[in-house]
Amino acid sequence: MCQAGEDYAGLAHREPPPGPRPGREQKCVKCAEGQPVVVIRAGDAFCRDCFKAFYVHKFRAMLGKNRLIFPGEKVLLAWSGGPSSSSMVWQVLEGLSQDSAKRLRFVPGVIYVDEGAACGQSLKDRGKTLAEVKLILQNTGFPWHVVTLEEVFSLPPSVLCSASQEPAGTEEAYKAAVDSFLQQHRVLGVEGCASPAQGEDQPHPSPSQEPPGVAGSPAAAQTEALSRLFTSIKTLTAKEELLQMLRTHLIVHVARTHGYRKVMTGESCTRLAIKLMTNLALGRGAFLAWDTGFSDERHGDVVLVRPMRDHTLKEVAFYNHLFGVPSVFTPAIETKAPEKASIHRLMEAFILRLQTVFPSTVSTVYRTSEKLVKAPREGCATGPSGHNCLLCMCALDIDTADSATAFGAQSSSHVSQMLPASTKMPTPPCCGAGEGQAQSYHRAVGRSGDVQACIIEQLCYSCRVNMKDLPSLDPLPPYVLAEAQLRSQR
């Protein structure tokens, strides 16, 4: 009778790999000729050439299927130096090369964000990494932007305004854009078409393409402010989340100021499955489709796109290895942290471990994520439109009817604990300070409490939980504080 393994419809136990068959050499399952070099999915062995075709096809199919990147459009590739985003840059590079039968038709640029200050790297180490980064960037021939995370301290509050969205992305608009692009192509010829791209024919970008001041070191004061912010955060979980948000704001800002309409990020399918489960545990259930879907329109005029979402980490690693894709290792904020230090680390370790027992774990989670939608769940009220979370920019998912929030899982501890505590507390009678001094002290506390409260009010459930791990919100970059006040006055 049937026994184990049936309890989990979606998760089949790993079968022992088929042993080498005696007397017959295994061939590539695709072409039945080549020597297999990589096993993907359940035991499908591919040869080098077939694997490359498979890998490239996946990337292009993802873009083709979604029809979001218009021909001639400027696209900013967010490159971290890591394997997946390096592979993505490489795919674009190959896709644009002349001998490619179906050339990609958008105009890429690359952005690299130096997060060294948040990760506690020394200036010397950061310099070393940047030298490597720039060497690779130069070899791509794409225009590039190297920015330091410190620049969040000079961002304008408008970064946090979701610019009005144009009705882009409809089927008709896409077709019209393709047609006009082809027309232009015929009239101008190849050279003419390439000229707006700037990157393709120029092996090295002109220095003017770099935003001013980025090549040099950031101002020491900003580096200090950033590292003060990150060292003040009590948990690695909140550090990680804040880092992601600041990084996104900065990238969106650079994209906006340089006329990029799309930003591509390199999250693999494995990474997205981990992110989905992590965000679930962080209370971001309402936003999973935004956080992990193919496209993310929360910023309005700049759309984030995730074209690597069909590739597994294993495929990426093999591709990069087989085809010599260059990447740069940079220590991340959590690199040396123990597994238990953050929700992110725990979930990553859990999923990867489960994947070794149930090889379909990642794909099951990934497929489930495809069934999620961006619209709020029926019956869940959201605030009036335009009221988005100050940090993650998703619609506020907090209302009085919300039962999980009713008892203050996310309760603004700054407000409920600091403020009432300081106001309720009777002035110590033994306090030698004069009346005036005490009053000014209370006013100061009240003011900073007000700012805190006004920020907290403008955050979604999950961001409120994160901000609880900041003893004070004052070290946040000025644009966040300024926008919070602007909004509260509106």
Place this chain on the structure above:
Amino acid sequence: MPAPTCSSCHAARAALRRPRSGQALCGSCFCAAFEAEVLHTVLAGRLLPPGAVVAVGASGGKDSTVLAHVLRELTPRLGITLHLVAVDEGIGGYRDAALEAVSSQAARWELPLTIVAYADLFGGWTMDAVARSTAGSGRSRSCCTFCGVLRRRALEEGARLVGATHIVTGHNADDMAETVLMNFLRGDTGRLARGGVLGSGGEGCALPRCRPLQFASQKEVVLYAHFRRLRYFSEECVYAPEAFRGHARDLLKQLEAARPSTVLDLVHSAERLALAPAARPPPPGTCSRCGALASHTLCQACALLDGLNRGLPRLAIGKGRRVLQAQPPLPGNRSQATSDPVAPRGPCTCEQSRDGATLCRDGGGQAGAPCALQSDLSATE
């Protein structure tokens, strides 16, 4: 490090830090807050209207013990009557001790107690018998699947028996959090779409059910029991818990250690998940045999019992279910339970199904009788 003073009464020494808010409270302030929150859950969700006769699913374990105790404290505020209903699954050496615990609780709290037994309800099938049948020998992982489905049915029958209008169960926030994690890991979109709701309104012939402890984490439930000096039965069931839930539970405990509010954060996520219309389960129909809510021709309980009686116990779970569903060949009936369109309701394998359905639907007042047909089938064993 000396313990801080309670941030609520500012008098007593704090005894714990609340996972959800980080507030340090003393034992009695914590218990008061805990009770107030259960009250709020019930009132805000309009879970138990005044005058309701509430059947409390009592297992003797910590959750149901705390639930019964808190609701009893809140009875005057809520204007409800309580009735404990315990289910005897027929697990030798385990259930007897648990039932003893329930009996002594009922006596101490002066609450009426009714015990319903699988053996009586399901034509002689005890869990031990089910286990023998599913595994041949030893204990099978699928026991929990059977037991869960049958217990749900048994509680329903028990509640009817005592004339209850509502059923409450002791599921806490950890249970909900584990479930949402598991459903993602297994890709169970149907359950994800339904998950996160406080209770079901009682469609069809089912009584409304709710989980007043849904926002209380396990840690708080256990601490409440500790500070209120509640005695509960804490032995593990002899049939080891479902392996997969074990994975989710371990993960949850580690997440909670890294961030104490995680349990509630997961419950919040579950409440807010939005699934594409296509992924949502079809509106439930009725079981062709007993008339209970069912997303297939047969409800889960009837399908399981059917399999057991035919000597093919795995028929109704996992892949076996497909075989069962496919038996009357239905056009377009896809194999995956979750992607089923509104299942075309073919004739039940049993010819008398209509009668069975009628019997059960009208059987609300009949003492503990499952549908007559079901008993007939069971008797053929």
Place this chain on the structure above:
Amino acid sequence: MAAPLCVEVEFGGGAELLFDGVKKHQVTLPEQEGPWDIRNLLVWIKKNLLKERPELFIQGESVRPGILVLINDADWELLGELDYQLQDQDSILFISTLHGG
């Protein structure tokens, strides 16, 4: 040198099953080089009281996640967890939250 300590160690919520079903243990911790804290109490418990499946009680140097620790009836999180220094006549309660429903 720390003098010997008398403390009460109690197990509940099902954790007692790993200790032969015995809930309360009056124990005397021997004289040792440094002060007694929860960290080395756990080592001592593992060596002297724990009867079976130590991984269900201790993981790494701490208790298994899901086991609550109360020191003199207060959550150990308020008292420095593993670093809490034991005093004579302290009572330490371990409650498992992992059993039963």
